[in-house]
Amino acid sequence: MADAQLFEETFNVTSINSEKYDRVSRISGTSTDSTVSMTLDINHELFDVKVGDNINMVLATTLNLDGSKNDEKGWREAGKGGEATLADMFDYVCYGKNYRFVDGEGDTVKFYASFGGLLLFLEGPYKKLTSLKIEYVYMLLKK
Template sequence: MSRSAATASAGPTGDAVLVSETFSINSIDSQKYDRVSRITGSNPDIKFHLDIAHDLYPMQAGETIELVLASTLKLDGSSDIGEAKQGWRDIDEMPTLADAYEYVCYGKIYRFEEAGVDSIKAYISFGGLLLYLEGSAKKLTTLKHEYVYLLVKKV
């Protein structure tokens, strides 16, 4: 069995996956920067803006993606934060959550705001590429970790 096949069949345990949502891409703005696009998307509970390196991972309006925020890439749910700061690609040779996704970043949640009675805004930076999430407090309250992984794949 290939590494990807093993990963796809075995998901992470514990509290590793903080948010896992499917979104429709509403628009893409590539005018401000040469190699970065701002993707805007939504589902019934959450809307987002994501800066993405479009030469590494091209996307188009109308596509559907799965967006996951996770506290670790280890499938057993154990922490890898110390290792991740050295470079998440070098964590180990065992299958990881990243094997099942096409675009992976490591970053820091730097701000939360209340956006209404049952709504939260979260701001995350992945080395200058930003993710803004706004939506249901029920869906986003798991975002208490300081450092997270962003994992994206087209559905």
């Protein structure tokens, strides 16, 4: 089975903008090694963060712990029936689509994904983000 986790990083939240929507905040942050920048829309009623918080982000192709894909079940049914999933270890889980992957200047790339209209933007070194050249992705967050 393939490794389900494509990307894992801890980000320090540097700014939060909650002015535009009632339940959605746009957070920005940088990775602990300062190589990757992140901008993310979250439902702050479900996942409350503050400036200075550290959040762990994992992007994965499946929620199955063994990395297998179960195409017969929908993603909302993962974990039903008692088996543990990757989602059990996180506080906030979304399923979405990569809609853009752009080579930037030099070794820098940009990754854009949408989780039902909540957007994620990552910018960083090609070596860290190259595995994100996929169509669908799970985003898992925890403090």
